[in-house]
Structures are given as structure tokens and as C-alpha cells.
Amino acid sequence: MLKLYYSKGSSAIAAHVLLAEVGAAHTLVEISIPKGAHTSDAFLAINPKGRVPVLETPQGVLTENPAILEYIADTYPEAGLAPEGAFAKAKARALSAYLCATAHVAFAHKQRGLRWAREESSLKDMQSKVAENIRDCAVFLENDLDLAPWAMGESYSYCDPYLMLMARWLKANDIALDPFPKLARHFDAIKARPATQEVFALHGLS
Template sequence: MLTLYYAKGSSALASHILLEEVGADYAVHEVPIQHGAHKEPAFLAVNPKARVPALQTPEGVLTENPAILNYVAATHPQAGMLPDTPFQRAQADALNAYLCATMHVAFAHKLRGARWADTEEARADMANKVAENLADCCALLEEHYIKGPWALGDQFTVCDAYLALVPLWLGKAGVDISAYPKLQAHSDAMKQRPAALTVMAIHGI
């Protein structure tokens, strides 16, 4: 059995969706970040980064969405969540790395500015740039990444579970997703998938 540690409204949504999509045998453990549960000793023993998601596996704990998504897909090959060729898999890794290291960080400047700046003025400056930076990210996704109807083309993959986070980030930052037709179509398609709907309901989305 796998155990996913998650918080509602967090990026753990991506890993949660994929677990449901592949039909994994898993349990969930909510970590209410708003109450500081991620900083309590019990959770720090699971993930000393004090972040979600974290996935308890028979071999140990995995953290970071890209790693968790790849693990879940690789251990459930019958679900076909990884692309077929090494180049296509590298393309998937590149997209997931961009979402993790660039777009998520750009969004985090809105609510988590204290990670990077001590003064209120500096944090406000970062927050004021979030919508613009996310819009730039969306333009790049539209132009260079999303092939349609799914991220990498006709096959639903690990990338699509991760892209499910983008509409949430845009909504919280006040960026209109309708300006990005591929992202809008992807969001609409995700809302037709039973696994995604099940998980979104758990996360209160």
C-alpha cells in the first residue's frame, strides 16, 4: 500500500490524481498546512522539507511531484502513463520540471514570499509580479509545450495530472485562463475524467 500525504489546495493534487488514474492501492493522510501540521514532528519525520506531497512507498518516502508522478506511472505500467520512447519521456520530464521549478515557484511568490524576502515591501513586490509571470508561463506552455488534446498529444500521461494544477494557480492569481485556448481545453477535458473529479472533490475543488 502507498500513502499520500497531502493538503487541500496544494500541489499534491497532481500526484493524487495520478494515483487515482492508475488504480493504485493507496491511502491518503491529510496534513492541514493552515494549522501548521506540516511543521509538527510527526510529519517532519516523514518529510523534513515540511512540504507536501510526500508518498510513503514500501521502499521509503518520495517527495516532489515529478519524482512521485514518475514512480507511480512506472510501478503501474498497465495504465500507460509514461510516453513510449526515451525522447518522449525526456519531453515529459522537461514539462514537469518547468511546472515544478518555474511555474509553481512563480505562483508561490503570491502566498509564500517570506521564503525569499524579509521585508513586507519586498514580498509585496513579488506578489505584484505573480500574474504577469504566470501569464508568461502560460504563453510558453501554449506555444511550445502543449500539443493537444493532452499535453504530449493523444496519450494521457503524467504531465496531464500535473497540468491540472495550472487552472488553480491562475484562478488564485487572477489570470484569465480563457486567454489560453489549449490550457482551457485541457482544463475542460480534465473535468470529464472520473479520477480527476473524484480527487478534486476530496480537495474541495
């Protein structure tokens, strides 16, 4: 049995959607970031990073979306959500790494600036750049990915629920999806999937 620690509306949505996609037996533990549950001693004992998602597996604890998503896909090979071949696998990891280390970090400057600075002027300066940086990330992804129709091509993969977060980060910064038709079509397509609808309902998202 897998156990997913998540906060509603957080990037843990990606792992949650993938668990639903593969039909994995799992339990959920809500760690409310707005309520500070991620800083509790009990949660820090599970993940000293103090962040979600966290996936408890029979082998131990996994953190970080790229690792969790690939683990789920590899653990349920019958779902066909892990790209095959060395190059395709590397491309999927490259996309996940970009979303994790560049796009998500850019978005995090909006509300998590205290991770990098403490002066009010510094925090405001970082926040003022978030929309521009997220837009730049979207421009790169719109141009770099074929999205035909999915992140890795014709087949839905573990990258797709992660890429879905880009549309949410854009919307959170009041950036319209119109200039990014491929990302917009991808977002609409993934929202239409039953697994996504099930998870969105639990998170209170539309």
C-alpha cells in the first residue's frame, strides 16, 4: 500500500493524479501547508525537507515529484506511462527536471520567498519577477514541446500531470493561456480525464 502526503492545491496534485491514473491502492494524508502542518515535528520526521509530495512505499520514503512520478510509472508498467528507450527516458527526466528546478522554483518565489531572502525589499523584488519568469517558462515549453498531444508525444506519460501544473501556475499569476495554445490544449485534455477530475474534486479545483 502506498501513502501520499499532500496539501490541497500544491504540486502534489501531479503525483495524486498519477496514482489515480494507474489505479494504485493508496491512502492519503493531508498536510495543510496554509496551516503550517508541513513544519510539524511529526511531518519533519517523515520528510526533513518539510515539503510535499511525499510517497511512502514498501521500500521506504520518496520525495520530489520527478522521483515519485517515475517510481509510480515504473511500479505499474501495465499502465504504459513510462517512456521506453534510453533517449525517451532521458527526455522525460529532462522535462521533469525543468519543471521541478526551474518552473516550480520560479513560481515559489511568489509565496515562498523566505526560502531565499529575508529583507522586505528583496521579497517584493522577487515577487515582482514571478509573472515574467513563469511566462518565460511557458514560452520555452510551448516552443520546445510538440505536445502531439501529450508531453512525450502520442502517448500519455508520467510527465503529463506534472506539465499540467504549468497552466495552473500561469493562471495563479493572472496570465492568460491564449498565447500558449499547445499548453492550453494539453491542460484541457488532461482535465477531461476521469483520474484528473477525481483528484480535482478532492482538492476543490476546477
